[in-house]
Amino acid sequence: MLLKINDLSGGYGSKKVLHHINISVHQGELVGLIGLNGAGKSTTIKHILGLLPVKSGEILINGVSLEQDEQMYRKQVAYIPEQPMLYEQLTLREHLRLMAQGYAVEEKQAQERIEHYAARLRMTKQLEWFPSVFSKGMKQKAMILCALITGSELLIVDEPFVGLDPLAIRELLTIFSELKADGKGILMSTHILETAERHCNRFILLNEGQIAAEGTTQELRQRYELSNGSLDDIYVAAIEEAER
Amino acid sequence: MTSSVLWRTRYQTAMVEMTKYTRYMANGGLLFTVYFVVLYGLVVYGRFLDQLNPDFPGNLVMGSLFILLAFYRSTRTFLVEADQVFLLPVLPDLANYMKRVRVYNAFYGLIRAIIPFLAVSVLYVRTEDTTPVELFVLFAALSMVGAAANLSKLEGVGHRIVLLYATGAGVLVMLGMGLFSIVVTSLLLLTIYLKKQDQLPLMDWISLEQESRDRFYRIANWFVDVPRLSTTYKRRRLLSHLVEKIGFDHKRTFDYLYLKQFIRSTDGIGLIVRLTLIGVLFMWLGKDNAWLVTLAVPAFGGLTSFQLAPFTRAIDSHLLTRLLPFGDATASKRKVLRLASFLQVVILSLAGFILSGFATVFVGAIAALVIGEYYARKK
Numbered sequence: 044m045l046l047k048i049n050d051l052s053g054g055y056g057s058k059k060v061l062h063h064i065n066i067s068v069h070q071g072e073l074v075g076l077i078g079l080n081g082a083g084k085s086t087t088i089k090h091i092l093g094l095l096p097v098k099s100g101e102i103l104i105n106g107v108s109l110e111q112d113e114q115m116y117r118k119q120v121a122y123i124p125e126q127p128m129l130y131e132q133l134t135l136r137e138h139l140r141l142m143a144q145g146y147a148v149e150e151k152q153a154q155e156r157i158e159h160y161a162a163r164l165r166m167t168k169q170l171e172w173f174p175s176v177f178s179k180g181m182k183q184k185a186m187i188l189c190a191l192i193t194g195s196e197l198l199i200v201d202e203p204f205v206g207l208d209p210l211a212i213r214e215l216l217t218i219f220s221e222l223k224a225d226g227k228g229i230l231m232s233t234h235i236l237e238t239a240e241r242h243c244n245r246f247i248l249l250n251e252g253q254i255a256a257e258g259t260t261q262e263l264r265q266r267y268e269l270s271n272g273s274l275d276d277i278y279v280a281a282i283e284e285a286e287r
Numbered sequence: 288m289t290s291s292v293l294w295r296t297r298y299q300t301a302m303v304e305m306t307k308y309t310r311y312m313a314n315g316g317l318l319f320t321v322y323f324v325v326l327y328g329l330v331v332y333g334r335f336l337d338q339l340n341p342d343f344p345g346n347l348v349m350g351s352l353f354i355l356l357a358f359y360r361s362t363r364t365f366l367v368e369a370d371q372v373f374l375l376p377v378l379p380d381l382a383n384y385m386k387r388v389r390v391y392n393a394f395y396g397l398i399r400a401i402i403p404f405l406a407v408s409v410l411y412v413r414t415e416d417t418t419p420v421e422l423f424v425l426f427a428a429l430s431m432v433g434a435a436a437n438l439s440k441l442e443g444v445g446h447r448i449v450l451l452y453a454t455g456a457g458v459l460v461m462l463g464m465g466l467f468s469i470v471v472t473s474l475l476l477l478t479i480y481l482k483k484q485d486q487l488p489l490m491d492w493i494s495l496e497q498e499s500r501d502r503f504y505r506i507a508n509w510f511v512d513v514p515r516l517s518t519t520y521k522r523r524r525l526l527s528h529l530v531e532k533i534g535f536d537h538k539r540t541f542d543y544l545y546l547k548q549f550i551r552s553t554d555g556i557g558l559i560v561r562l563t564l565i566g567v568l569f570m571w572l573g574k575d576n577a578w579l580v581t582l583a584v585p586a587f588g589g590l591t592s593f594q595l596a597p598f599t600r601a602i603d604s605h606l607l608t609r610l611l612p613f614g615d616a617t618a619s620k621r622k623v624l625r626l627a628s629f630l631q632v633v634i635l636s637l638a639g640f641i642l643s644g645f646a647t648v649f650v651g652a653i654a655a656l657v658i659g660e661y662y663a664r665k666k
Contacts, residue, residue: 117610133547144536144543145614
């Protein structure tokens with residue numbers, strides 16, 4: 044199992060946001076993390092990335108926790124944040140070199156990945172640009188490139204489609220499919236349920252820091268007795284049930 | 288919201304913010320170094336004046352001051368980004384607010400002229416036949432240049448117009464017709480008055496405020512973390528090309544990141560170049576005194592090291608930096624600081640030795656390296 048979260052409780056300082064959650068992501072799997080604003084999606088992601096300390100429970104990536112081997116843990120996970128955060132003083136190509144170097148990617152392989160993914164996301168021309176002249180969509184593509192260049196086993200993705208043009212969304216989804224076929228795992232937080240329904244293998248629905256529902260679209264339909272219901276319908280039903 | 292209420296709230300908020308950061312700055316160790324350098328500068332300048340030849344062209348220095356002062360323009364408008372939405376309904380009623388902003392900036396321009404004028408006037412009175420009236424007129428004309436430089440930015444008047452008039456006034460001073468300089472500077476203010484904007488140029492004034500705040504925060508950032516400080520970076524192709532030569536080794540990840548930051552930011556290599564040039568200038572002014580030349584090396588080396596020490600602060604908290612699995616950030620930071628300190632000390636000591644011939648500068652160099660090492664090791 045690529046990502047295993049066991050009985051995780053956590054949050055910011057003394058404020059507890061997550062309550063005993065269990066999540067798993069297998070190799071070759073795209074898991075959708077969905078929930079209302081403030082449900083705990085971003086907090087979960089920050090815990091996985093080691094940006095917030097775990098209060099109780101454990102997070103393992105390929106059986107390794109952050110405390111056991113920080114370098115090994117971090118090397119196996121890459122992140123695409125919702126808000127693009129780039130170094131103002133580095134060009135896009137320099138960002139990609141830095142990420143490749145920092146994730147111990149071979150130089151030749153890094154060069155190949157840079158050219159390959161930049162071309163696919165139509166960013167070749169922008170490789171020598173500074174982020175200050177990027178549009179919002181370009182910044183988001185730059186963050187996607189930074190994550191893809193690492194070749195990490197697990198990709199954590201937070202609202203990846205915000206600001207992207209339709210062609211880029213389509214290409215990103217194709218890349219996700221290829222990564223899955225290559226045995227990588229992806230945990231994706233999103234509010235775009237229609238796209239998620241078509242591409243995710245499973246869903247985890249968070250509500251107030253707890254897992255309200257979990258499973259494939261088919262399993263969730265059975266669970267909420269919505270035989271022809273879309274993920275939208277399931278989502279609404281799950282939230283209503285959780286709030287009752 | 289009326290103009291006066293808007294002005295009062297914005298001005299008070301800005302002053303509270305400035306006071307807060309100034310207090311942090313006053314607590315920092317850099318102030319000691321700054322005081323030291325200022326005192327050192329005064330001693331060096333005093334000695335220079337004592338030995339001044341009466342044939343020294345004081346009028347050229349005074350004339351140049353007119354041009355130099357016009358080069359720097361700084362304006363505060365106290366507007367914030369959200370104003371582009373919330374002030375729109377009252378935009379036609381903000382004439383009084385604009386007036387207060389103009390008065391503030393003109394006054395600030397005048398204040399900015401005082402210290403340079405005092406510094407140059409003590410030289411001027413020793414070399415030129417002058418009268419109190421002429422000195423007063425020169426000060427008034429210089430203040431007008433300071434005020435006009437700021438106001439021109441507010442009114443969207445080209446910088447070249449200010450520079451042109453200031454050069455005209457400066458040339459008159461250089462030719463010994465200083466009393467006439469006030470005519471030229473009055474014409475400059477009149478030109479700006481005629482071009483003044485009727486309606487508040489909201490977007491432009493918001494950008495001016497942002498620019499001005501950034502400048503202040505960049506200084507404050509030497510002492511304390513300033514959130515969301517936006518900075519501009521230069522590409523510096525040659526240096527950047529050299530940094531690209533760093534081996535593609537995961538252990539050297541932070542060497543690459545920090546050196547790029549160092550060569551691109553104005554607080555990195557730009558800072559060293561500026562302080563080294565000022566240091567060399569000080570050594571030239573005090574070249575007859577072994578102590579002054581020797582002390583200049585640790586004074587400017589120390590000042591540079593102190594200011595450079597936090598140069599990685601902004602990127603250390605960056606998300607991408609925190610996610611990087613490999614590399615030794617502390618070791619890389621120390622490496623960059625040591626390299627920067629060493630290069631600067633070599634340049635300063637060689638310059639000191641060439642200018643003065645005193646071998647004691649090398650003692651100063653050792654002291655400077657020790658100070659540099661202290662800041663490199665400081666967490």
